[in-house]
Amino acid sequence: MDISYLSLEGKVALVTGACRGIGKAIAMIFADAGADLAFCCRNQPHLEEVAEEIRKLGRRALPVAAHVRKPEDLRNLYEKVREAYGRIDILVNNAATNPGMGPLVNMDERMYDQIMNTNLKGYTILSQLVAKLMIEQGGGNIINISSVGGISPDKGLGLYCISKAAIIMLTKQLALELGPYNIRVNAIAPGVVQTKFSEALWTNEELMEVEMAHTPLNRIAQPEEVARTALYLASDASSYVTGQTIVMDGGGSL
Numbered sequence: 001m002d003i004s005y006l007s008l009e010g011k012v013a014l015v016t017g018a019c020r021g022i023g024k025a026i027a028m029i030f031a032d033a034g035a036d037l038a039f040c041c042r043n044q045p046h047l048e049e050v051a052e053e054i055r056k057l058g059r060r061a062l063p064v065a066a067h068v069r070k071p072e073d074l075r076n077l078y079e080k081v082r083e084a085y086g087r088i089d090i091l092v093n094n095a096a097t098n099p100g101m102g103p104l105v106n107m108d109e110r111m112y113d114q115i116m117n118t119n120l121k122g123y124t125i126l127s128q129l130v131a132k133l134m135i136e137q138g139g140g141n142i143i144n145i146s147s148v149g150g151i152s153p154d155k156g157l158g159l160y161c162i163s164k165a166a167i168i169m170l171t172k173q174l175a176l177e178l179g180p181y182n183i184r185v186n187a188i189a190p191g192v193v194q195t196k197f198s199e200a201l202w203t204n205e206e207l208m209e210v211e212m213a214h215t216p217l218n219r220i221a222q223p224e225e226v227a228r229t230a231l232y233l234a235s236d237a238s239s240y241v242t243g244q245t246i247v248m249d250g251g252g253s254l
């Protein structure tokens with residue numbers, strides 16, 4: 001069977017938050033599929049380790065330390081990638097935060113700024129920067145990692161859910177505006193994925209029992225499964241798909 005439409009040969013991909021978890025799995029599958037990578041997180045030693053793994057696959061790797069909550073870091077990240085590669089074919093906005101839980105009415109302004117500035121403003125600013133380059137180069141592909149929390153509310157995760165819902169609308173808005181420039185924009189909304197981010201949930205037997213009671217596939221996801229969906233969206237396999245959010249929650253939303 002010819003599956004060359006899944007190839008990313010000759011493409012340059014930029015992935016935020018690629019030092020572990022979903023972002024790293026996406027960076028690795030993109031490298032496997034032939035892409036050269038640029039990526040960020042905040043931890044220099046982790047950046048170097050991931051760069052080494054990518055280079056072992058025979059691809060170029062550009063690790064850049066950046067905090068996606070800081071617009072100046074995003075501008076520096078963008079400039080470094082443009083300098084090194086001259087183009088960006090695929091952007092994955094992945095790095096996000098959820099620093100606290102509790103009823104929405106108790107969440108203070110500091111928490112609001114932290115969540116919205118990292119999750120929503122970070123995705124928006126980097127998309128703006130990269131989209132302008134994609135328009136110049138004649139096309140591109142943007143993938144935003146949202147969450148099932150962006151579709152249904154979740155007790156205790158109010159601001160996080162609001163930020164993730166906004167990312168779904170950011171995806172639709174960008175897809176509408178950028179389609180004529182041959183730029184596709186889609187989102188992925190995972191349920192629970194086994195990463196550090198969700199560790200408090202999947203290490204807690206009681207919470208997992210509640211979660212599995214409404215999850216038909218009866219398990220949580222692995223980061224590599226999200227990465228395979230990202231590869232589908234990043235490649236020509238999804239060439240007529242734009243503005244969409246792929247929910248991958250093991251059927252939990254049923």
Ligand SMILES: NC(=O)c1ccc[n+]([C@@H]2O[C@H](COP(=O)([O-])OP(=O)(O)OC[C@H]3O[C@@H](n4cnc5c(N)ncnc54)[C@H](OP(=O)(O)O)[C@@H]3O)[C@@H](O)[C@H]2O)c1
Nearest residue numbers: 017019020021022041042043067068096192193195197198
């Ligand atoms: N895991 C889940 O159950 C789940 C479910 C639905 C959606 N998601 C979404 O999936 C995405 C990735 O989550 P994950 O589970 O893979 O998390 P993770 O395992 O904690 O990994 C997050 C990655 O992002 C980096 N990062 C975090 N904050 C950053 C910042 N402000 N600036 C730059 N890099 C930052 C981290 O490295 P440093 O800390 O070194 O910077 C790390 O490399 C997030 O958007 C999350 O909302 C996760």
